[in-house]
Amino acid sequence: MVQNTEILFTRRSIRNYKKDMHISDDMIEFIVDAAMAAPSARNRQPWHFIISRDRNKLNKLSEVHPYGKMLKDASMAVIVSGDLKIEDRESSLVQNCSAATQNLLLAAHGIGLGGVWLGLYPREERIVALKNMFKLPENILPITLISVGFPDESKPRNNNFNPDRLHFEQWS
């Protein structure tokens, strides 16, 4: 059965958002549902999603993260975090939370939102700042920060294909 893959090519990193727009609980549940549909090592699903729509928190996040200026106009931030009690291998947490992050960005794009992936892990100062801000327990490790809003820019379809990065049977 063939399915629509267009979403994979039209998703772009969106950093400009319409101001004062609200993302509903239903929209959040939809995109987090998609994130939780990502694969994980031994299917442990070791993730947590911390949502912030609070204007003061978003403004603070825009200052805490060196590349987070766009959060000033974002409607929402999502901190994708791994649970070390469920999966004690940090590299698995990073890979699993990255797959979930990608699904979340695709789902957000799918319902007309736009987002951008901001790196947290492994930078200690960003991890500590986020853990303090959202009162995360010791075993919860923030991996990625996603800024989401209603797009105020449009970008063409992705055009990154580079045949030099495709190798058949051996390096060449």
Added chain:
Amino acid sequence: MVQNTEILFTRRSIRNYKKDMHISDDMIEFIVDAAMAAPSARNRQPWHFIISRDRNKLNKLSEVHPYGKMLKDASMAVIVSGDLKIEDRESSLVQNCSAATQNLLLAAHGIGLGGVWLGLYPREERIVALKNMFKLPENILPITLISVGFPDESKPRNNNFNPDRLHFEQWS
């Protein structure tokens, strides 16, 4: 603009494949194109995709990887690798290659193939084995191994949503 997100929920890890099936160059280019549409830190796109359809290599891979038995019947393996000359931070390579891996799995599913994500990084013995098998240069770091084939099993839509993993404004 609302797009079709169904692919995110219907993708499942597929480990049973029809035997002796061939994946065409066009199909490979399509799913690698989707993989290269993933976001990357500072848009460096630090990835390489090593494709193997050689039966002997697939059989060997099924023995090299402790959870790789399904590669015996797979039509193809993809080794998603990071280039340390383009991006010297290993954690960024892991996150970028994980996003690309997820896009690749979604695109494969979209065109009627099925795949499963097998972990390589950071396990030294798996990395070394893959580097030797495919003669990868020193600066190329295998991150994930993907087994792909024509599905010989069907699985229901993903149903992983867990509201306990969704947190609003703070831990709770």
